[in-house]
Amino acid sequence: MVKLRIRQHVNPLARKYQTSPNTPDWNLVYLNSQRPLHLDIGCARGEFLLEMAKLILDVNFLGVEIRSPLVVNANLERDRSGLTHLHYLYGNINSSIETILKSLPAQVLQYVTIQFPDPWFKNKHRKRRVVRSELVDTLAKYLVPGGIVFIQSDVEFLATQIHHCFSSHPSFQLTHKNTWLGTNPLPVSTEREIYSMVRNKTIYRAVFAKKIS
Numbered sequence: 001m002v003k004l005r006i007r008q009h010v011n012p013l014a015r016k017y018q019t020s021p022n023t024p025d026w027n028l029v030y031l032n033s034q035r036p037l038h039l040d041i042g043c044a045r046g047e048f049l050l051e052m053a054k055l056i057l058d059v060n061f062l063g064v065e066i067r068s069p070l071v072v073n074a075n076l077e078r079d080r081s082g083l084t085h086l087h088y089l090y091g092n093i094n095s096s097i098e099t100i101l102k103s104l105p106a107q108v109l110q111y112v113t114i115q116f117p118d119p120w121f122k123n124k125h126r127k128r129r130v131v132r133s134e135l136v137d138t139l140a141k142y143l144v145p146g147g148i149v150f151i152q153s154d155v156e157f158l159a160t161q162i163h164h165c166f167s168s169h170p171s172f173q174l175t176h177k178n179t180w181l182g183t184n185p186l187p188v189s190t191e192r193e194i195y196s197m198v199r200n201k202t203i204y205r206a207v208f209a210k211k212i213s
């Protein structure tokens with residue numbers, strides 16, 4: 001995979017990130033757009049989804065990322081791999097999630113991953129964080145009943161905040177007894193996860209399911 005040198009962070013509240021993305025015709029993007037969909041929010045270089053898509057052939061994968069050069073490169077890599085069930089979309093998830101999910105076929109969203117979102121440590125930057133009540137509301141609206149949200153972070157205060165957003169939402173329930181999962185249930189680790197594991201950082205992980213009724 002080609003490594004790009006790009007900005008580490010962008011401010012998602014900047015005006016240029018408030019416009020909704022041009023959503024594609026999903027019938028042209030995926031070989032079968034009616035398959036269950038896995039949405040990865042903040043997919044960065046897309047390596048996690050690329051490996052997932054190589055392993056799992058009966059699910060469509062969609063990565064959304066705010067840094068456009070990463071998206072261009074990730075789609076080139078997807079093309080080189082010849083995968084017809086993987087796509088990367090440039091966009092600010094906070095200003096575009098409804099537009100994106102509305103454009104997809106109904107009842108396809110089954111899995112959502114939010115992995116190592118930018119922490120924006122300073123309180124004055126908290127509105128830049130990805131997981132907010134509006135995002136959780138929209139996921140609740142579009143996920144199929146029983147649909148899964150997997151979150152992980154090595155920043156305890158952020159993971160706790162995200163956990164609270166989902167566990168206090170009437171449409172979601174934690175799928176495990178303890179607050180945090182001991183291990184990652186997914187077969188592929190993200191770039192940031194590998195970075196954290198190598199440094200022996202504690203990783204906070206949780207899985208929520210959308211309630212059936």
Ligand SMILES: C[S@@+](CC[C@H](N)C(=O)[O-])C[C@H]1O[C@@H](n2cnc3c(N)ncnc32)[C@H](O)[C@@H]1O
Binds near residue numbers: 064117118
């Ligand atoms: C710390 S990185 C983690 C990347 C990857 N998920 C991982 O675990 O390796 C967070 C990613 O989220 C992206 N991001 C931040 N805010 C975003 C937003 N509002 N919409 C879409 N992507 C966003 C960043 O550009 C960055 O690529």
